[in-house]
Amino acid sequence: MTTQDIETLVDELTLEEQVSLLSGSGFWSLPGVERLNIGKLRVTDGPNGARGGGSLVGGVTAACFPAGIGIGATWDPDLAREIGGALADEVKSKNAHVSLAPTVNIHRSVTNGRNFECYSEDPELAAALAVGYIQGLQAKGVSATIKHFAGNESEIERTTISSEIDERSLREVYLRPFEDAVKKAGTWGVMSSYNKLNGTYAAENAWLLTKVLREDWGYDGIVMSDWFGSRTCAPTVNAGLDLEMPGPTRDRGQQLIDAVEAGEVSRETVRERALNMLRLMQRVGSLDDHRAFEERAEDRPEHRALIRRAGAEGAVLMKNEGVLPLDAPQKIAVIGPNAKVAQIMGGGSAQLNPHYRVSPWEGLVARVGEDRLTYAQGCTNHRWEPVMDKVTAAFFDNETLDGAPVHVEEMDSSVAFWIEGVGGGKVDPLHFSARVTGQYTPEQSGPHSFGLHAAGLARLFVDGQLVVDVWDGWTKGRTFFEEGCDEVTGLADLTAGRPVEVVMDFRTKPTDNLQFSAFRFGVSRPLGEAEIAEAARVASEADVALVFVGRSGEWDTEGSDLQDIALPGAQDALVSAVLAANPNTVVVLQTGGPVEMPWIADAPAVLQAWYPGQECGNAIGDVLFGEVEPGGRLPQTFPVRWADNPTRSQDPEVYPGLDGRVRYEEGVFIGYRHYDRQGTLPLFPFGHGLGYTTFEISNLRVMGEEVTVTVTNTGARAGASVVQVYVGDLEASVARPTRELKAFRKVRLEAGESADVTLTLSARDFAFYDVEAGGWRVEAGAFSVEVGFSAADLPLRCEVVREAESLAV
Structure with a gap:
């Protein structure tokens, strides 16, 4: 179907049908339009595999690829492209069209719970890897959904906190991977973050979703909310949020139709949002996809080999x-x-x-x-007590465990994440209770620790004795996406070889923001x-x-x-x-x-x-x-101690946040830029990594936009290293880092082999973002160009002089 065809198609849709495309029909799917034979669109998590449409626990098996920080450590956009291509195969095996990936938020702090999912503390490294990953996915007709746009660099009060970030830091650091995803990779999807950005929720932030994304960068894909991350009707639609997820809708549907009739949202805006959705459906082939839904576990030998290679x-x-x-x-x-x-x-x-x-x-x-x-x-080293195997759950269609259960099912382990279809679809997922029963046989005698936490109210009994209570006095904690309590533990004396019955009673409670129920309980012997x-x-x-x-x-x-x-x-x-x-x-x-x-x-x-x-x-x-070879190089600086990292301020508003605000006071000085500025030696610097051979770098030449060096493998075996080019402004009128990574390349050489490596620096690589001028600016004067193997190992250096230049956004 051509672009002209979807322009025609969108006008064949009634207002109600256009609106129907702007919110999910289920947790992982969008509705089709039966009247016009438009098929459903399906999405799946996530960055290191395609889970499919099931719960976060269990479900059809899938290939598990390295986590984002492991991909970041490869410093290899070509490998990221291979991984993206393999993940496209995985998405298709789950009968989906869209992958909710990659995650490219910046490693601002060393304690962010989601650092593992992101690539790097450096925006240029993260951007290059994101481009490769997205190109690999979309070359096979599967849409990427780069996330989380923007300012989601910590997990504390993540659904409500306001990330206070100045525009220069946004443009130079936190938006950079998204910019290249749009301009270089042509991503088809962007996911807005939960948090507010400078006081306005990202899902209804017109500056972010329209001014920057569409007007400055020329984006023509869709913007979807994070799950339950859309909180309003007209403000999100008008700001540029195309899709509210998940379904069924909370903020659109009839509300949006009413908003159009009341003049709060124009028909043209709804048409534009629906056209964006049709364009995505056209790109991924879901317009004409009427296959019966089926998820498959495809354990491919080539994926096994790629995962093994990528891990190394x-x-x-x-x-x-x-x-x-x-x-x-x-x-x-x-x-x-x-x-x-x-x-x-x-x-x-x-x-x-x-x-x-x-x-x-x-x-x-x-x-x-x-x-x-x-x-x-x-x-x-567990945070929560290890789960038990093989338990039985009995569901009640009330919140008091009264009467006979309406459904009973076997579970592989004592952890559950209940979203939809709970209790065989026989209970209201927001109002039910359950009794989960299992048996535990200790290997040794002595005190054993039982632990329980839940997004809901729960009690744990061992042979009829109450051991853990998170029913009375339940308090919100840091589990289950901040919907659950922290784990509560209790001790019970057990005898080796003697089984005990473990029973957990559970009931739902009003949710805070994300609508699901969950629990986890387990047991271990303290060491x-x-x-x-x-x-x-x-x-x-x-x-x-x-x-x-x-x-x-x-x-x-x-x-x-x-x-x-x-x-x-x-x-x-x-x-x-x-x-x-x-x-x-x-x-x-x-x-x-x-x-x-x-x-x-x-x-x-x-x-x-x-x-x-x-x-x-x-x-x-x-x-x-x-x-x-151990092929990795650090994508994040390792400090000697926690207190050395950029966000360890005496002011809690800087981190972890205070009164609903987290202030990015350090500006552009994150990661190695911070350590350079402070003169603090890290334990291991950004870009560091050893191999089983040795490399030397020599003969730096800078001609125009090309930087060339000679790299020699001086060891006795083949190996790889990463050539890294850093630029510093020696005469800046604004505070700039001593050095910033601007180009890199992974080089593989045989023992004794030498090669010239040429990397390109553009005018943009010498620029900073001038907020007053609304664009990128190169100031006339001298710049340093440093080349080496880490941010602290840069043996080659020269100076170049640039003329003043203004660049568009």
Whole structure:
């Protein structure tokens, strides 16, 4: 169908039909128009896979790719393009047309719960990766939905807080990935953020959605709300929000028709919004898609291989004093809470039900055999007590658990996220109760900790005794997207081998903003000093010790910022004990962002593996044994301590926010720009990463807009490095960073090989955004051009002189 055809089609729609296209019909779908044979449009989360139309828990399995920060660490837009293409296949397997991805908000702080889902602290790196990812998706006819537009850099009061950001910082930092997504990648979808931007909700911010997005950048795609992120009718439609999600509508439908009749919204505006929706449906082929809805689990060998390769490409070798790569030692001690658990993804809307998970232990067993491995957990690192397997839920069509249940179903685990079709569709999803029953058999005798949190009211009983109560005195916390309470725990003495009955009673409560019900309960035996001592003993008897520590999707999750960046629980004590017991220790970190490392001076090798997707253990093993290079470079600065990062101000309005406002006081000085300005040395700088060979860079030449250097692999094996070009304005009339990343390229060379690498700098790369002039401005004078391998390793430098120049937006 041509553009002219949709221009004709939109005028064939009645006002009611046009309005129907501007809000969802269900949680993941839009209505078609049966009269004109227009098919339905379907969407799916998310950035590291296609979950499909089910709940956040369970459902049809899907391929799980590396988390956003792992893709960011690859510094490889071509690989991001490959991943985007594979994810397009995944979206199609879930019978969807639109992927709610990528997430490109900037790593403003080190404690943002959603850092794992985003690419970088640097806007140019994030922009380049977003362009590749979107191009890969849309080349196969699947729409991207770049998010969250804009100013969603923390998860505290995220649905209501106002991000106070000056226009220059917005243009130079926080809008940059979105700008390139529009101008270079031609994204078909943009998702508005929950938060307010400078006092106005993003979903009804005309400056953001119309002035910047459509007028300045020439965007012709659709803008959809985040789920329940549209709060008004006429203001959102007039501001430029095309689509309210999810359905059924809260703010449109008859309300919008009435607003048109009352003159609050023009018919032309509704027509424009409907035309945008038809254009999207045309692009993704849903106009003529009348297939029966079916979701498939397609576990493709090529996707397995890509995920494994991408996991290794994002792994950052932070430190190595000759321990890595591993040879074939006689005995390997495998230690830590992340050793036998595959931490493959963060939490929240990015999570999915993977085809499989390969833990580090399983990857090592497959590689060297179990007889050469010993194991000790040492400590725990869970935020919430581990869930129970196989429970039964009985649903009641009242909120008091009265009468006989109207539906009973088996559940794989003791966690649920109920959205629609609750209780087999036999209860009102906003007004029901449930009793969930399971059995737990302890392996050891002694006190066990039971934990429970819920978006709803709940109580937990063990063999009939009340152990946890979040029914009376329920208090809003940081779980389930800020709709749930914090976990409450209680102890019960259990006997090894003797099963106990665990019963949780649940009832709905009025929601705050997001309409769903959820719970999670679990149990574990607390560990202590004895288990750490045992881990040290196991390490002392091995040739090499591998310590797998970090966080999980319980900590790195949408809806909840971190309280600090220390490793949770007793992990620092565990690492120190193992390092003292075995000098050949490798610390393997899995986190969604920086952590403090008080033991770093004693650690001979540290590998940051992030959340690398379903091939986790295999990808990590490939790097540890040197079968592939650790290809990653840090996309975010690691500070020595939490207090060093840009948002650790004495003023709580700067972070985490105060009285409904979070003020971006640091302006453009985020990430490495902040550390340069303050003269603070980081633990590991932006762009840092080691390999198993060495590189030298020489012979800097700048001719016009081209920067050329010679890169030489001076080591004994093939490898890769990232050439990074930074620009600084030496005579600026406004406060500018000492240096800003403006170009980069991943270079692969054989041992002893040299190559000239040329990168391009445009006039825009020397400019700042002049708010008064309303455009980009290059000031006449001298600029530094620095080239090297990280923001703190820039051996080549020259100065260039630029003429004054004004550039359009």
